[in-house]
Amino acid sequence: MPMNTQGRPTRMADNIATGGYAETTSGSKGLEQAEPLIYERGSAEQTGVDLPEPKCTPNRLGGLARQSELGLPGLSEPETMRHYVRLSRKNYAIDLGLYPLGSCTMKHNPRLNEKMARLPGFADVHPMQPASTVQGAYQVIGELAHWLMTLTGMPGVAMSPKAGAHGEFCGMMAIRAKLDADGQTHRRRVLVPESAHGTNPATAVQCGFTVDEIPADDTGRVDMEAFKAKLGDDVAGIMLTNPNTCGLFERDIREIADLIHEAGGYFYCDGANFNAIVGRVRPGDLGVDAMHINLHKTFSTPHGGGGPGSGPTVLSEALAPHAPVPYVVQNGNDWELVEHEADAAGEPFGRMAAFHGQMGMFTRALTYMMSHGSDGLKQVAEDAVLNANYIQARLKHVMTPAFDGVCMHEALFDDRFLEGTGVTTLDFAKAMIDEGYHPMTMYFPLVVHGAMLIEPTETESKSGLDRFIDVLEALSLAAKAGEKERFQAAPVHAPTKRLDETRAARQPVLRWTPSTDDELQAAE
Ligand SMILES: *Cc1c(COP(=O)(O)O)cnc(C)c1O
16 A cells, blocks of 8 residues: 555545555545645745735844745645535534534534624733723633532632643642741642542642542542552642532532541642532532632533633632632723732732733633523533433443442443443444444543543533434444444544554654655545
């Protein structure tokens, strides 16, 4: 099979030869257009723009002017449009179908949010504008901060973190600053349950702590005896998710909070799963000291594919004085921005971002809250939990729930139902692609063998859930009926078929290089 140095066919003819597409001359299949990389499509010699040579602009680059061509592919506007539209049609999207990725909360993004975020007064503001010209934007930040504190029952919030993991970093830096301010610099051990999201231990290490893992008990929750045994005067705190990543409520959370406080540590709660409890439980009442909120999950701002996130972090009375700059404050009728540590009322641990955060996400999240109201937000949590339990209840006769009893907003299955079928969790997920569904989160959390974590979210209708459940049920029965080959070949209906995932992980090719003449000839 002729391939270039990157191990991939670079031209349509190659795609046909490799079976990458159905047997058509063009490589396209009906509405699905074959499309090469943009570097293969355009060339550096072409350009889609026609700008006059700049006049009278002296070169002020000194000796730093680029010596060689940049080598960017040039395409005309219509060619560029087609390229990206063709690629977009190969993508799965929340606006296309149910997106059951556990721990990600891929729910519908209301269009009202988009409309508000695009108002020129929000969309076109510049962070360097004088404060007097962006009072409305500051007010949005201030009001959103107010509602985040109200919903969580916490007295402080840092708005600038730009993702969940960034918010974790903020909370753990605040804990570290508080410990240091109190002369507790020997407290550097952070307890993290083994089911935790990978960002938790990574954050702790990044903030200069060591990680000590707490095992789960056989109900999938923190093993309390193991937890108590790990408490000591070098403990800085615990990082815990509730509901946890097994989709279960940590029932002992109050006792965990009390014990960590008695031991002189702080309670960091990973709030990524807040949509399961929003409007029903205030984490502040549970004894939480710091918690990030993923606006892009709980409050429905679009995410995925590296898109923008926003991770405001609520803080307890002990930690709030260490919140990072900048932040907005209301002064009479005016909104002001506290930019510098020297002007802050407390002792900020520093700064996390150049400016004050993700304005577009703030506007969307506030719109979401306002349009739901307090009754609507409560219903978000109720429906999220109901939908996950509906899936679990309707599938437990063919798939194997990892734990007994009701779940929160995610249904977790393990691979016991596939035992002896020759079908793996990965094969099962690939078969879902052929059925038109994005697979659930697979092999996470790590504490469950062959895990399949399904988060339907509250925005799916019953008929949408039924359709999805029917597909999973049929696939489970097909696996048990011995249709192993179908699973191992899947996906056969996707633009790209089964990939060598091990090779992709072990030998990633992250840089495009032009094919050599030899390779092109070999491909002819
Ligand atoms: C998504 C998630 C995170 C990280 O959030 P990002 O915005 O992706 O950085 C952390 N913890 C849990 C439990 C999550 O689901």
